[in-house]
Amino acid sequence: MTRTFLKTALALACFAMPMLAQADNRLDVVAQFEIKAPEPATSGYIFTRMGVAETLVNANAAGELTPGLATSWEVSQDGLTWVFALREGVVFHDGSAMTADTVVNALEIARAKPGPLQDLPITGIAAGDGAITVTLSEPMAALPAFLAEYRSQILSPASYAADGTGVAIIGTGPYRITAMEPPLSLDATAFAEYWGNAPHIADVSYSGVSRVETRALMAESGEAEFVFGLDPASVSRLGMLDDVEVLSVAIPRTLLIKVNAGHPFLAEPDARRALSLAIDRAGIAQAVLRYPEGADQLFPPSTAHWHNDALAPLAYEVEEAKKLLADLGWEPGSDGILTRDGVRFAVTLTTFPDRPELPLVAAVLEQQFRTIGIDLTVNTTNSSEIPAGHQDGSLELGLIARNFSLVPDPIGTILSDYVGNGDWGAMNWQNEEFATLLRGLARGDGGNAERARASEILQSELPIIPIAWYRQTLAVSDRVTGAEIDPFERSFGLENIRWAE
Numbered sequence: 197m198t199r200t201f202l203k204t205a206l207a208l209a210c211f212a213m214p215m216l217a218q219a220d221n222r223l224d225v226v227a228q229f230e231i232k233a234p235e236p237a238t239s240g241y242i243f244t245r246m247g248v249a250e251t252l253v254n255a256n257a258a259g260e261l262t263p264g265l266a267t268s269w270e271v272s273q274d275g276l277t278w279v280f281a282l283r284e285g286v287v288f289h290d291g292s293a294m295t296a297d298t299v300v301n302a303l304e305i306a307r308a309k310p311g312p313l314q315d316l317p318i319t320g321i322a323a324g325d326g327a328i329t330v331t332l333s334e335p336m337a338a339l340p341a342f343l344a345e346y347r348s349q350i351l352s353p354a355s356y357a358a359d360g361t362g363v364a365i366i367g368t369g370p371y372r373i374t375a376m377e378p379p380l381s382l383d384a385t386a387f388a389e390y391w392g393n394a395p396h397i398a399d400v401s402y403s404g405v406s407r408v409e410t411r412a413l414m415a416e417s418g419e420a421e422f423v424f425g426l427d428p429a430s431v432s433r434l435g436m437l438d439d440v441e442v443l444s445v446a447i448p449r450t451l452l453i454k455v456n457a458g459h460p461f462l463a464e465p466d467a468r469r470a471l472s473l474a475i476d477r478a479g480i481a482q483a484v485l486r487y488p489e490g491a492d493q494l495f496p497p498s499t500a501h502w503h504n505d506a507l508a509p510l511a512y513e514v515e516e517a518k519k520l521l522a523d524l525g526w527e528p529g530s531d532g533i534l535t536r537d538g539v540r541f542a543v544t545l546t547t548f549p550d551r552p553e554l555p556l557v558a559a560v561l562e563q564q565f566r567t568i569g570i571d572l573t574v575n576t577t578n579s580s581e582i583p584a585g586h587q588d589g590s591l592e593l594g595l596i597a598r599n600f601s602l603v604p605d606p607i608g609t610i611l612s613d614y615v616g617n618g619d620w621g622a623m624n625w626q627n628e629e630f631a632t633l634l635r636g637l638a639r640g641d642g643g644n645a646e647r648a649r650a651s652e653i654l655q656s657e658l659p660i661i662p663i664a665w666y667r668q669t670l671a672v673s674d675r676v677t678g679a680e681i682d683p684f685e686r687s688f689g690l691e692n693i694r695w696a697e
Contacts, residue, residue, distance in 0.1 A: 197456055200540050211601040222383075222399040223676065225688060226411050228425035229549050230379035230404040234355070235362030237309040238545050239378075240346040245688045246402055248289075248384055249349035249367035249397070252280055252299070253340045255684050259448075261502055265368060275335030275640060280343070281327045287389045288352035288373035296323035302350045303328075303343075305360040311347040312608055327471030327539065341605035346686070369587035370395045370691040382406050389518065395691040396678075408552035413669055415440055415671035422679070423671040427552035428486040429670050439674045445681045447500045448601040450491055451557065453545070454582070454594035457659050463527035463593070466520045472510055474562065474568045475519035479665050484556050494654050495663035498683060501608050501644060504651040510662065517568045526569065534569035542571040547595035548579040557663065558595050564618030583619030596620060597666060603683040607638055610650075614659065625659035 225246070232238040236249070243249040252266040260538045266280040286294040286442060300323045305323075307313040317333040330339065342348065365373055370392065371384035386398045403420070405411050412430035415423035415659040416437065426434070430513035436443045454472070455462055462468060477490025493507030495502040526534035534541040545561065547554045565572045572593075573580075585591025598613070598620055613621020615631045630653045636642045636652075654660070673680040678693045 202242050219599065221397075222401055223397045223422070223690060223693060224413055224420040225400065225402045225422040225610075225690070226405050226420040226424070227402070228406060228408070228411065228552075230402065230406075230419055231382060231402075232377065233362060234308065234365050234376065236349050236351065236365075237348050239310055242382075242402060243365050243367065244349055244369075244686060246384060246400065247369045247371045247687065247690050248365055248373055248382075248529070249346075249624055250369050251353060252282075253344040253345050255341075255344050255686060256603075257680075257682060257683055259601065259604050261344065261604060264549065265299070266343075266525055271339075275337070276332045278330045278332070278339055279324070279327050280281065280330070283391060284326065286368050286391045287352075288368055289356055289387055290352050290366045291389075292354070294350065294368055295328065296328050296570070299323070299350055299411050302672060303348065305356055306347050306349075306418075308348070308360055312342050312345050312612060313348060313602055314530075315612060317343060326642045333589070335639040337605045338603070338605040338638060342604050342608055343546065343685070345603045345608065348466070353494055359536045369548070371400055381667050391690065396694040397676075397690070398688050406550070408619050412501075413670075415673075418473075418673060421673040421676050424669075426550065426669055426671060427556070428484065431486065434671045441644065441672050441679075442674060443670045443679065444667050445683050446496065446498050447599075447663070447668045447683045447685060448496060448506060448606065449597055449599045449668075449685075450494055450496060450662050451485075451553070451595075451597050451664040452491075452494070453529065453561075453661040453663065454586075454591070454596055454623060455624045455625075455659060455661060456589075456592050458589070459543070464524055465657050466524055469515040470520040470568060471565065471570070472658055472661045473643060473663070474519070474564050474570075475510075475511055475515045475663060476512050476564060477510065477663055480557055480560055485553055485664055486561060487655075487664055487667060491662040491665045493651065494662045495600065495606070499600050501648055502600075502610075503649060504605050504648045504655075507637060507652060507655050510655070514567055514595055521568065526555050528569055532566075533571045540571060540663070541569060543574070544573045544575050545593040545595055546575045546581055546585060546591060547579060549576055550579050551597055554595050554597070568621075582603070586619045586623055589624075591623065598660075599685060601686075604684055605685075610634060611638055615653070619622055620648065622659035625657070627653055629653065 254262045254264040267278045271278050296505040300321050320331045322329045355364050355366045370390045372387040374383045376382040383401045383404050386395045408427045414420045434440050480489040497503045526536045529535045547558045556578045562572045582594045600609050612618035615634050633646050633650045675697050
C-alpha cells in the first residue's frame with residue numbers, strides 16, 4: 197500500500213489497521229493535528245514543531261527566552277522602542293537571504309491576521325541595518341515572548357500570495373518541506389544551508405491521524421517512531437512494550453470548563469462555584485486520565501510565577517454545591533433535575549475528540565453534575581465549534597485543554613483569554629481589577645504580588661473551571677535515541693534525534 201493511499205484511508209476514518217510502507221531512512225511523526233493549509237495563522241504550530249519554520253525568539257525547557265533568528269534585543273528606557281538584532285548568514289529554503297526587510301514583511305503579514313500580534317500596541321515595524329525596530333504606543337515588557345509564538349514565524353516573501361494568504365511554507369529551519377498534502381501529511385528533508393547544527397536524520401515526515409486507536413497501533417507496530425496524542429489506555433499498553441518507550445512531562449496546559457458567564461443559569465459566581473464543587477477532580481485524574489492528581493487552581497506549577505501556593509484549593513463538596521444552588525432559588529423537580537421559575541437546569545457541554553481524553557472526561561462530568569440536579573448534555577463535535585460558539589454567543593459550557601505557553605510568557609495567553617475576549621478564554625466575564633492588574637503586568641509593572649492577586653480573582657469568580665493539569669506523553673520507538681519532550685510544545689526536537697546503533 198502506498199503512503200498516499202494510506203493518507204486517503206485515514207482521511208476516510210478507516211477502521212482497519214493501515215499498513216504503512218516504512219521508509220527505513222525516514223523518521224515518521226504522528227499526531228492528531230491536521231495541516232489545514234500552508235498558512236502560519238492556522239497550522240503554524242506544525243511547521244515550527246517539525247523544524248521547518250523558526251521565530252525571532254526561542255524558549256528553553258524552563259521557559260526562559262533565548263536567541264532564535266534574532267541574536268539579541270534591547271528596549272528603550274520608556275519601553276516604547278525595541279530593537280532586535282538579526283542573525284547573519286540565514287538563508288530561506290528557496291535560497292533567498294533573510295534580511296531585515298523580509299523579517300518585517302513576515303511580521304506585518306502575521307500582524308494583519310488573527311493572533312497575538314494583532315492585539316499588541318504596535319505602531320510600526322521598521323527594517324534597519326541588520327536589525328528591525330518595533331515601536332509601541334504603550335510599554336509591552338513581554339514583546340519578545342510574543343515573537344516566540346508560532347504565528348510569528350519568519351517565512352520567505354514567496355510563501356505568501358499578494359493578499360498575504362499563505363501559499364507555501366518556505367522557512368529557515370533545519371528541515372525544508374519536499375511534499376505536503378493538506379490536511380494529512382508533509383515530508384521534509386535536512387536543509388543543507390541551515391545556519392545552525394545539521395540534523396542527524398536526513399528525512400522526516402508528519403502525519404495527522406485523527407483516530408487515537410490508529411495512532412496507538414502505529415506506535416505499537418513500529419509504523420511511526422514518534423506518536424503524540426495518546427489516550428490513557430494506550431499509554432498503559434504501550435508502556436509495557438520492550439521496543440517502545442513512553443515519555444511523559446508536566447506541561448503548562450490545563451483541562452478546564454469554559455463557562456458562558458452571561459448565561460442566565462451561570463451568571464452568578466455561586467452557580468459556577470457549585471459546578472466546581474460537584475467535580476471529583478482526584479477521581480477524574482486517577483481513573484480517567486491516569487494522572488496522580490487533579491488541578492486545585494487554574495495555573496499548574498509549570499507556569500512559572502503564576503501558580504499560587506497560597507490559594508485555597510478547589511474542593512469536591514457535593515452538599516455545599518447543592519446548598520449554593522438552593523440559595524440561588526433552584527429546587528429539585530420530580531426527576532431530580534433542578535428548576536427555577538419553571539425552567540429546568542439543563543445545559544450543553546461542547547467538546548471535541550482531537551484530544552481523546554476530553555469525551556471521556558465529559559461523560560464523567562455528565563454523571564457528576566447530575567448528582568447536584570443539573571441535566572448536562574454532551575456535544576462532541578469539531579473543535580472549531582468552541583470559538584464559533586464563543587463568537588455568536590451560543591456556547592454554554594465548553595470542555596477544552598488550554599495551553600498557557602503558546603506565548604512562552606503566560607501573560608500573553610492570559611491577557612488574550614481574560615481581558616481581550618479570546619475565543620478560548622472567559623466568555624461574557626469582565627473584572628476591572630483583574631484587567632488593570634493584567635495590563636500593568638504586560639507593561640512590566642508589578643510582580644508576584646499582582647500575579648497572586650490575579651489568580652485569586654480567577655479562583656473566586658471561576659469564569660473558567662479547572663479540572664486537571666496536563667502531562668504530555670510521547671511514544672517513541674527504540675530505533676531512535678535522543679528524544680525529549682518540549683514542555684512548551686514549540687518543537688518536536690527532531691534535529692537532535694539519531695538512529696539507534
